[in-house]
Structures are given as C-alpha cells and as structure tokens.
Amino acid sequence: MLIGVPKEIKNHEYRIGLTPASVRELVERGHSVIVETNGAVEIGFEDADYQAAGATIVDTPEEIFAKADMVVKVKEPQPHECRQLREGQLLFTYLHLAADAEQAELLAASGASCVAYETVTDAANGLPLLAPMSEVAGRLSVQAGAYHLQKAQGGMGALLGGVPGVAPAKVLIIGGGVVGTQAATMAVGLGAEVTLLDRSLPRLRQLDTEFAGRVKCVYSSSESIETYALEADLVIGAVLIPGAAAPKLLSRDLISRMKRGSVVVDVAIDQGGCFETSKATTHQEPTYVVDGVIHYCVANMPGAVARTSTMALTNATLPFVLALADKGVEQAVAANPHLLAGLNVYKGKITCQPVAEALNAEYVPPAALLGLAPELSQAAVASVK
Structure with a gap:
C-alpha cells in the first residue's frame, strides 16, 4: 500500500502523522511511504531522516492526496483537503465530527473511508489513540x-x-x-x-x-x-x-x-x-x-509541544496503521471490532452512532455496509459508548 503523510496546516500545528521510525516499520513490511517536504522540520525531523527510513519526499500535499491509498494525518482535514479525498481512499486521523457537520458532509461526499483516532477502542473499553x-x-x-x-x-x-x-x-x-x-x-x-x-x-x-x-x-x-x-x-x-x-x-x-x-x-x-x-x-x-x-x-493543545506529542501519538497509532496497510480497511476492521469502532464514515454514510446522533444524521451500522455479522456493529457501538 502507498501511504501518504501531508504536512499539517492548522494554525501552529507542527505534529505529523508518522515519524521516521514509523516509516521504517511500514517500509520493512513492504509498503511505500510518501511524505510532504519539510513536513516535520519544525520538530527536528528532516527530509533526510524520512529518506533514510525509506520514504519518498514530495513537494506538494496535492501529490499526496492524488497518489496515496491511505492518508495518515494528525488533525482533521480542512475543507479543501476533504475535497481532495476520493472514493476508495482511506483517511486515518483525528476527526471530531460531532462538532463539525461541514467536515462530516464533505467526508461523506468524498466516498473515502475515514477512521477516527478518537473512537478506536481497546479491550479495556479505553480509547488508546486518544x-x-x-x-x-x-x-x-x-x-x-x-x-x-x-x-x-x-x-x-x-x-x-x-x-x-x-x-x-x-x-x-x-x-x-x-x-x-x-x-x-x-x-x-x-x-x-x-x-x-x-x-x-x-x-x-x-x-x-x-x-x-x-x-x-x-x-x-x-x-x-x-x-x-x-x-x-x-x-x-x-x-x-x-x-x-x-x-x-x-x-x-x-x-x-x-x-x-x-x-x-x-x-x-x-x-x-x-x-x-x-x-x-x-x-x-x-x-x-x-x-x-x-x-x-x-x-489543538498538544500541538504546543509538538515533538513530544508526535512521538507519543505515533507510538499508539502505528499498530493500527500497520494493520490497515497490511489488510486494507475492510479486512482490518472486520478482524478487529475495536478498529471497527473507529470507522466514522464509509461509502458516504456515517457509521459511528454517537457522531450520527450528535449531528442528527442517519446512522448506518458499518457491518451492514461491509457485509459483516450485525453483532460486530453492536460490539463496536458498545465499545465506543
């Protein structure tokens, strides 16, 4: 899989979706990674560090959104980034859709599969990526x-x-x-x-x-x-x-x-x-x-200490990035109800019940769209609640 990592563009946001160490893990598993130039230079990760880990450096975020099978970010995509997403593409980042109806509509319209860090769960009913x-x-x-x-x-x-x-x-x-x-x-x-x-x-x-x-x-x-x-x-x-x-x-x-x-x-x-x-x-x-x-x-409070935050976040997200890259979104969420709980938007539908309720939008159980047993959706909802 080709994984793309754009530079964050929110005000004073210097975190990045993958560190060079994370890139190395992906490359050693046979995946390809492209990273926007100077994506993390402000927190001490140079382009040369990413290249040494096996990534290819690209000049523009547009190239990343156009080429990548999976886009890994930190903060929610801004409207013009949402419009660059496409059907069949996978987005893995914080979304916080409950307070952002515009983003939810744009993500649904894109046709992309969107997995939110903040609703991925674990066996202890925790939120390991949050x-x-x-x-x-x-x-x-x-x-x-x-x-x-x-x-x-x-x-x-x-x-x-x-x-x-x-x-x-x-x-x-x-x-x-x-x-x-x-x-x-x-x-x-x-x-x-x-x-x-x-x-x-x-x-x-x-x-x-x-x-x-x-x-x-x-x-x-x-x-x-x-x-x-x-x-x-x-x-x-x-x-x-x-x-x-x-x-x-x-x-x-x-x-x-x-x-x-x-x-x-x-x-x-x-x-x-x-x-x-x-x-x-x-x-x-x-x-x-x-x-x-x-x-x-x-x-984006953690952006104030972006180097510490980036390393802490990517330590937590890397196992899920690897699972999504190795299996693709459908197989990865089917194999893991905790990752399924992170699926917020799929095939143009809101697939996270708390988000749908907050936005007064239609909720479609992800298992129905994925052709899985209904109880998997129920387990995902229970783990988020």
Missing part, C-alpha cells in the same frame, strides 16, 4: 491556566502554589478521566488546592486512593459544579463522551458570577466544548474574555 494526547492536554491545561492567571496575561495575578503565609490557588477539574487525572497530577505538583468532580463513584474512590487525600474527589452535580466553580481561580473542563458532543456544564450565567480574572481551560473544545461560552481558539490567539473570565479553548 489517551496519549489526553495525557499531554491534561498536563498542559494546568500549565496554560497557571500562565494566564498571571497579571500580565490578564489574570488575577495568582500563583497556583501560593507561598508560605498565602493560600494556594483553587483549581477545579471537571471529569476524572485521562485528562482530569493528568491535570490533577500537575496541579497537585504545583501546590494548588485541587477539587475533582466526576459522576462515577468507583472512579472517585480510585482517584481518592491514588492521590492519597491531596485532591478533593467530589460527586459531580449541578450544585457541586456551581459551588466549586464560584470559588475557583482555575477551572479545567475535562469531560468526554466518546464520539459525541461534549455536555455544557458551565452556563453563561455561572461564568458571569465567577471571580474576575479567573481562568477556564476547555480541553473538550474539539467536541464542541463543555462551557456554554466556549469557542475554539488557536495557539496564535489562545484566549478571549467573557464577563471578566479568561477562556483558553485551543483546539
């Missing part, structure tokens, strides 16, 4: 929040850890998954007073044990969200419903009553955001202010 970027984003959320709490950045001028004689800042984390856990780890490490909300009592018990009482683990309800948000200096939104739009947990009214100069970081912005006042921002202009509250809603 997890490494969630780890990065969780840690970055505290780092970004601490920075924007500084007075020179528009914040109230609070130091997360305080100093002897001055109380530490209060951090509220909503969601106890990968993002929330990593955010709590960073916030505790900086000496902040941390409260974490989640709706799973078993998860709260687990986190209470893990943090040995250094984090207040509280059941998430409308009342607890309001109580702790009004006290917080920094709020981190870390909720996730796999494949679906994020629920709005902080209303505009609640935001208006928060501390002036406080900061909210919406890590769920790729899925539409979990604050009513959230809108996607970029690393170039990462924040805006609503009612005196600084909003950090960068849609």
Whole structure:
C-alpha cells in the first residue's frame, strides 16, 4: 500500500502523522511511504531522516492526496483537503465530527473511508489513540491556566502554589478521566488546592486512593459544579463522551458570577466544548474574555509541544496503521471490532452512532455496509459508548 503523510496546516500545528521510525516499520513490511517536504522540520525531523527510513519526499500535499491509498494525518482535514479525498481512499486521523457537520458532509461526499483516532477502542473499553494526547492536554491545561492567571496575561495575578503565609490557588477539574487525572497530577505538583468532580463513584474512590487525600474527589452535580466553580481561580473542563458532543456544564450565567480574572481551560473544545461560552481558539490567539473570565479553548493543545506529542501519538497509532496497510480497511476492521469502532464514515454514510446522533444524521451500522455479522456493529457501538 502507498501511504501518504501531508504536512499539517492548522494554525501552529507542527505534529505529523508518522515519524521516521514509523516509516521504517511500514517500509520493512513492504509498503511505500510518501511524505510532504519539510513536513516535520519544525520538530527536528528532516527530509533526510524520512529518506533514510525509506520514504519518498514530495513537494506538494496535492501529490499526496492524488497518489496515496491511505492518508495518515494528525488533525482533521480542512475543507479543501476533504475535497481532495476520493472514493476508495482511506483517511486515518483525528476527526471530531460531532462538532463539525461541514467536515462530516464533505467526508461523506468524498466516498473515502475515514477512521477516527478518537473512537478506536481497546479491550479495556479505553480509547488508546486518544489517551496519549489526553495525557499531554491534561498536563498542559494546568500549565496554560497557571500562565494566564498571571497579571500580565490578564489574570488575577495568582500563583497556583501560593507561598508560605498565602493560600494556594483553587483549581477545579471537571471529569476524572485521562485528562482530569493528568491535570490533577500537575496541579497537585504545583501546590494548588485541587477539587475533582466526576459522576462515577468507583472512579472517585480510585482517584481518592491514588492521590492519597491531596485532591478533593467530589460527586459531580449541578450544585457541586456551581459551588466549586464560584470559588475557583482555575477551572479545567475535562469531560468526554466518546464520539459525541461534549455536555455544557458551565452556563453563561455561572461564568458571569465567577471571580474576575479567573481562568477556564476547555480541553473538550474539539467536541464542541463543555462551557456554554466556549469557542475554539488557536495557539496564535489562545484566549478571549467573557464577563471578566479568561477562556483558553485551543483546539489543538498538544500541538504546543509538538515533538513530544508526535512521538507519543505515533507510538499508539502505528499498530493500527500497520494493520490497515497490511489488510486494507475492510479486512482490518472486520478482524478487529475495536478498529471497527473507529470507522466514522464509509461509502458516504456515517457509521459511528454517537457522531450520527450528535449531528442528527442517519446512522448506518458499518457491518451492514461491509457485509459483516450485525453483532460486530453492536460490539463496536458498545465499545465506543
């Protein structure tokens, strides 16, 4: 199979779909790889590194989309990239379609098979291709929040850890998954007073044990969200419903009553955001202010540490890239229900139920289109939910 790796074009996005080490693995399996020139030069991977691994360097992304059997990216394709996809081609990347109806329509119209990193599952009902970027984003959320709490950045001028004689800042984390856990780890490490909300009592018990009482683990309800948000200096939104739009947990009214100069970081912005006042921002202009509250809603947070993020992501994606390249999309997803759960668009149809529900679109079970046993679609849906 011919695998193509274009340069990412989102604002300040320097990650890339394959490292030279990943390319070498593919080439040793008999596949061919083409990479756009200077695709990862900003993070220390030169064209010569890719050539040494066996890739061919091409000058334009158009050549990649025209030639490649499978396109491997990091971020969702932009509209003009979607229009270059073709029937029978395979796209493997983050898609986040639940918050992007235009992209979903363009991908369906292309006829390409589109597998989304964020809905691929594993045997433990985890999201193995989302997890490494969630780890990065969780840690970055505290780092970004601490920075924007500084007075020179528009914040109230609070130091997360305080100093002897001055109380530490209060951090509220909503969601106890990968993002929330990593955010709590960073916030505790900086000496902040941390409260974490989640709706799973078993998860709260687990986190209470893990943090040995250094984090207040509280059941998430409308009342607890309001109580702790009004006290917080920094709020981190870390909720996730796999494949679906994020629920709005902080209303505009609640935001208006928060501390002036406080900061909210919406890590769920790729899925539409979990604050009513959230809108996607970029690393170039990462924040805006609503009612005196600084909003950090960068849609590609891990891009800020692109080298670390690229290596963490490709470590996770490579086994799936190899399976798709070795078998083709139909055989690969038929052999693995966890990979089948990642199939979001196939033959012009939405084949991921949470995405279809979020977009109010028709859902077509992938097994029906692939000629597989219906229970495979059911297993894929269950694993995403």
